[in-house]
Amino acid sequence: MEVPWEGATTMAALFEQACSKHAQERFLGSRKFIGKEVTTAKDGRKFEKLHLGEYEWKTYGEAFVCARNFASGLAKLGHSAGTPAAIFSESRSEWFLAFQGCFRQNISVVTIYASLGEDALIHSLNETQVSTLICDSKQLKKIAAISSSLGSIKHIIYFEDEGITVDSDVSRAMSNWTVSSFAEVEKLGKETPAPPKLPSKSDISVIMYTSGSTGLPKGVMITHGNIVATAAAVTTLIPKIGRSDAYLAYLPLAHVFELAAEVTMMVSGCSIGYGSALTLTDTSNKIKKGTLGDASALKPTLMAAVPAILDRVRDGVLKKVDENGGLAKKLFSVGYKRRMAAIEGSWFGAWGLENFLWDAIVFKKVRSILGGHIRIILCGGAPLSGDTQRFTNICMG
Template sequence: MENTDINSALSQDRPFYLTILFLVMKLGFFLYDIVTYIPFKIFANPAEKLEKSQRVKAEPVKKGDCTSPWKNVKSKEGLAKSPFDGIEDLGSNWDECVRRYSDHACMGTREVLKVHKEKQKNGKVFEKWEMGNYHWRSFQAVDKRVNLLASGLEELGQKEKSPVVIFADTREEWMTTALACFKMNYPVATVYATLGEEAVCYAINQVEAETIFTSESLMSKVKKAISNGAKVKNVIYFDSVDPESKGESVECDEPFTLLSFEQLLSKGSTKSIKPKAKKDDIAMIMYTSGTTGNPKGVLLSHQNIVAATAGQGACITLTTEDRYIGYLPLAHILEVCAEMVVFSKGVRIGYSSAQTLFDRAPKIKKGEHGDCFALKPTLMACVPAVMDRIFKAVVDEVNANNKFFRELFKVCYERKRSRYEDGYSSIILNKLIFQRIGKLLGGNIRQILSGGAPLSPETQRFMNICFCCPVVQGYGLTETCGGGTLADFNDLSTGTVGPPLTCCEILLEEWKEAGYSPKNDPPQGEILIGGPNVAIGYYKNDEKTKEDFVMRNGKRYFATGDVGEFRADGSLKIIDRKKDLLKLSHGEYISLGKVETNLLTNPLVDNVCVYGDSDKSYLVALVVANQKNVSSLAESNGAGDKDFEEMCKDEKVVEAVQKELASYASSKLEKAEIPKKIFLCAEPWTPASGLLTEALKLKRKNIEKAFRKELDELYK
């Protein structure tokens, strides 16, 4: 992160006496460097760190021929297919985990002691939770429940290879159910818990499942789907987490069998069940969150998921002492693969949610602690939208302090950044300054994985420095079972998603129209991913399968639609997106995703959708305003006495935000890439409103439709 980036995020008023004080501090740092130069050379060896960071991680199969596929240097003997020798299905993979880690803690759920319901002035009711400790089950105890569940489903009449739908939030019961289905060869059809009624009906009807697992809170959507023709025979629900409302929403006189999760367990047998699936059987029908139209069901075989687990697990060093916090949607491939990897390493999973993750999370009662405080995880996975929120929360926290602390933070931040990029540690600064910030994530985080969308280099470096641990990006899609690339934890650079995983290879394909070619320097092109992790295709959609899954030189690849370039060390950088590329009237191509990624790090912005009309010469943007920071800006522009919705309509406020964003982006974007006009949105965008996917990506068509009038006004 450059100095201008941190300065643009933090307040910049510096009295003269502080300028003198911090010049003295910098002189002190210089003298410290001289004194510690030899000890660092001997004990920390920064040169060795830089060498590890810059080493070659992947290269073309045909040496020197960048038009040939690229492989990880560890894949010369062949692509990885399994974390355990000879195991190719998920049921056997789980059995091996149980055999190895039998008595170790496996899954943990935090007790909800009481739910307080606070009614707001506008009539909305907000829940605030009081929470207790995590309660743990060992691998052996979880396996007992897996066998009970598997035999219980068989008792209900579930047939082998018949799909089972899981429509619920991430929780221990979700994964326990999936493991039972994997053993019995029941394909798991995943449906996001935040999908609207129409999309839920579509997915349930398409898979024609007779059994569905859901949560008490989602029962109304399930009943609606059944009333619209879904032929569901068995509905199993997970109890409400609120101890005072269990069973309130499950009364039913419908013509289907209704059971609680515990009731289904009581129907089963503890006898160990031998896995029934073969490697090519369908393990999951994973419905993508869908940026346009109805969600697509991606067919993932047992081999696909096992291979992806092997590829991702080879990049991460973990022990049975580690703790992973599971809060991302299990209906998303990122969370499924992350949990499969940590199971294979004997790591415990503490379940959480975005609503209870931190002390200041929406459902945590004031004065109570979030799940990170209780669990103290050492590993977590994030999507960029969550990371951007953490970035802004830290900046807000720093700005809320006095001038001295703000300036101290800036000086220490820049000091650590420069040292980090040169391969040095900053033990004293970590203890004095950054350890306090690290407590936001529990204080024990060693590794943070980012995936699901591009993470801006500024946010990545900020997280790197403030949380005192590697923050690495990965790249993959549902169609590649989350497998594609993962950055090396020794890589000190930012902006890349790392080399190909050991389970796959990447081919760059020429895109003449935009000037991308593997023969360029550096090599560029559309990213095609091949290997045992590549999905079978789309469920009941042969046309789309033929379009996206292609043959090249006798090998099968998935054509991602993303454009990448390989660095000299074999790390991949995502530089464009075919569908996000817009040609303006002056003939210049603009990457909308690139513009949005850069603007998202500004403290005034909670979300942004950049729009362009090909007949016009400039871009416009819909900006979801950060209430706290935009209100502060409005006050300095004489509009602080208005309510937030009125503030966002005030011409002076809009103009001030526009100028701030233009100034902020000027060092990162070309002039044609900076939106010329903006519209401020007071209401946040959510999956429930239909404007974001469940992975928090923009639904461009829905946003354009919802704000058609405002976009037209911006171009007048």
């Protein structure tokens, strides 16, 4: 398959068709920010803890209007035709909306890891001659510090975050550029609509920079047709994927694994709830004690993972089992062995009535770590150990 729907050969066409087909369904979700606090560990180190509320949603129809307005706003700002825009931010709903907005003006998008250092950032932006840089507000200080090294930048667009303001030093360092919030550009586009300039499938959609783990990052050029074909292929592999599914998005969109996964969710009419690796579960590092992590709040049915995440879940469960000890540890051990035997085909009875018994006694608590409703995990990015794969099969059902 080359396309999931007839005629949708580009990311722009795919987005428009998805938003039309699923207009009333929920699409992009972000957690409400309630507050944050700083805790001090016994060794004196300080840790920021977040209190996050329920997910707040944009429908597919609302997302399309937002991306369309952002595209018009870019045109009104005077983004240079033929030059790319860059997104330098952690994954969030605005990332995806800005991404799709760029395509409606046939603007190629340079994606850069939010964790990249100054040298790698300068290299990526200068090599691609980016004229518009889109980032989250906490990256503004980093950009201001390297402003004298960036020759082609003309516009900065930032995603607003509660509790983070643009200070005067940062503003002065960026005084030669037009600096606007995402909401301001969207409002500008709403007031001055611009006709779309749609791409062809052979046009470059993304110039995706690597992590730079072996020298300077390398920019990989990916066409619209390539990403569309990837989404078409994945939809044939995931059984019964559709609008009843919820996808937990926490991996970096600057990596093609997460990007392809989210495009596949969009094609299928799924909802995408954004989180982060540091707020994923109720016991994650940045979650305030006694409040819900992203998985508990969203209750996803689908997620992508890298082996390190699944290894972390496995190690956490086994540590908890050892701490509980006694009968709980014995029950876990027996249930695990019976389920393993069933998977390996040596004892089919474990998939009968007893299977439900072990779920109720042991594995329901393990599944609740990722919200309790996960049906498929797609793992990639590195080799997954056989032990962790089996553990996930058994404990997550």
